[in-house]
Amino acid sequence: MSFKEQSFSACTSMLVGRKASIDGSIMIARNEDSKTAWPKHFKVYPHTDYDDKQVFISPDNGFTMELPQISGRYTATPEWTDKFGIFAEDGFNEYGVAMSATESAYANERVLGADPLISDGIGEEAMITVTLPYIHSAREGVQYLGKIVEEKGASESNGILFADQKDAWYMEIATGHHWVAQRIPDDSYAVVANQLAIQEIDFSDKDNFLYSTGITEFVSLNKLNSARDSFNFRNIFGTQDLSDAIYSTPRVWYGQKYLNPEIEQNPMSQELPFIRKANRLISREDIEFVLGSHFQGTDYDPIGQGPADLKYKFRPISLAKTQESHILQIRPNLPLELAGIQWLAMGVTAQSIFVPFYATINDTPESYKKGEATYSADSAYWKYKLLGILVDSNYLEFGQKLKAMQKEVRIELNKRIREIDQHIQSDVKSKNKGDLITKYSNENALYASRKVEELTAQLITEATAFSPLDFKTDANL
Structure with missing residues (x-):
């Protein structure tokens, strides 16, 4: 390159x-x-x-x-x-x-x-x-x-x-x-x-x-x-x-x-x-939607139902060439160690999950430090890419399952952020809150990764039934 x-x-x-x-x-x-x-x-x-x-x-x-x-x-x-x-x-x-x-x-x-x-x-x-x-x-x-x-x-x-x-x-x-x-x-x-x-x-x-x-x-x-x-x-x-x-x-x-x-x-x-x-008023979820959008609700959606001459007329916001997507959020009325959150979605935004990492972490999960040009299962980037590839190949069958998983994970991560904020602010004994914040952030990433792996396993299993070699024959022949 x-x-x-x-x-x-x-x-x-x-x-x-x-x-x-x-x-x-x-x-x-x-x-x-x-x-x-x-x-x-x-x-x-x-x-x-x-x-x-x-x-x-x-x-x-x-x-x-x-x-x-x-x-x-x-x-x-x-x-x-x-x-x-x-x-x-x-x-x-x-x-x-x-x-x-x-x-x-x-x-x-x-x-x-x-x-x-x-x-x-x-x-x-x-x-x-x-x-x-x-x-x-x-x-x-x-x-x-x-x-x-x-x-x-x-x-x-x-x-x-x-x-x-x-x-x-x-x-x-x-x-x-x-x-x-x-x-x-x-x-x-x-x-x-x-x-x-x-x-x-x-x-x-x-x-x-x-x-x-x-x-x-x-x-x-x-x-x-x-x-x-x-x-x-x-x-x-x-x-x-x-x-x-x-x-x-x-x-x-x-x-x-x-x-x-x-x-x-x-x-x-x-x-x-x-x-x-x-x-x-704009929410973080609004930004997630826009960054993951592909002209939904218009004739220009490449995976929509619009006319063929319009579906591919314009370049969408979310597409296969996205390497990562990020939302850098700075929240008011919070101490420095909690105010900033780096919401990071590896791979294609529309098919990924924005995982929250507090800005004051002192390390990242091992899977986020791995990944080379060829697929490897221990890389966070490649885990999200693999899920997207599976959905792409059978979008009508798998698209809704992806959306359901993303919704479940977003709800849980929003809940976790509220709990972490409260816990860190009420914990007056910890001398090094950076280690605790890092621990919680990495646990958020691990939770999202497990949900991605679970859905990936499910889709791989279901995709076996879509083989062109799986067909019915006439029992009278």
Whole structure:
């Protein structure tokens, strides 16, 4: 697999402000899409104080930078191999900051001609590794990564999500050295799908917008803005071609349709807004639904009953190329050790389970550290992939059984989180709550894994009856 194949992934992202959610949580979430069989691991990288200077060198494109000597503990979901890069993708650090990187995007020829991408600049595979251990707030994360882009350049156009207990930010890197970021309003949400999404930039509003040094001068000098009196980042830097209308905007349309069904929009529209206010308060389950969706209830559902010419017209949000999906939830009015939860679904989102891991765990289950290019039964990634493959081969027979299991497990995991919260807060004797939180998180993962294994065993057994060699013959012959 080449660098180009891996780096230009096709993710879908969501961000939800604290007043837009049902329980006051801030949530950032994303499907990591790349290949149908390419395992992810889940790891905890410990806090480390180095005596000597540390230098990061990308195993893929040679991007190099000196790192601070104090590296905070953080969680991440790296590739099973670092041959093509680390691709740590998402996690929490010890300071309560969440980060997800990246949402692949594309800039237009005009802006890239004026500020080309840098071949050995920072790319998706390095972003979590060189940023998350060193930041103490979401805003600082934007500024920290933005400085790297301005000084060393970017090798790709990307979107990056940051969150802490106060704010959620979405940052977009468009060209070799230029970027913008917008704070998600507390009462709003955003759905992003492989396009530069941020629209009007208010340069006077320093609380809600950040941007690269000299970006207005760059646009003016190179005659890049066709508008007379506004600065629309998407229009100036982004693309608006047919591939966007087929590949990207329908996913944004469906996410907004689910959260704002009262608003009529065209799935191929190039004018869908970046920021929306939902017609209700958004739950984590709403995000799970959107990330696991495939245009249900419309003619565009590839496993629905719509016309053949529409079922495969648009690229759905959940598809076989998803490696993992995550929801990074930061809950209010809880101590740091309990506030953050990394909900992680290995494999295809629609066929998997979001398992909750507290952000302050000090280790992950062994099965989440295993899995290579070929199937192995001891890998969490491959366990979820196997279940999905069995359902795919007999969807009419097995689809409802999968849904029933997912519902049962979601109910149990929600119940467990409530019980763990109460137990940890009432336990004043434990000196090291990190070990206890790790124990509970790993037990959650083990419970979900057992339920997946039980259903897998059942489906394998039932699938034996579907063999083409199992048929009736005429007893009179």
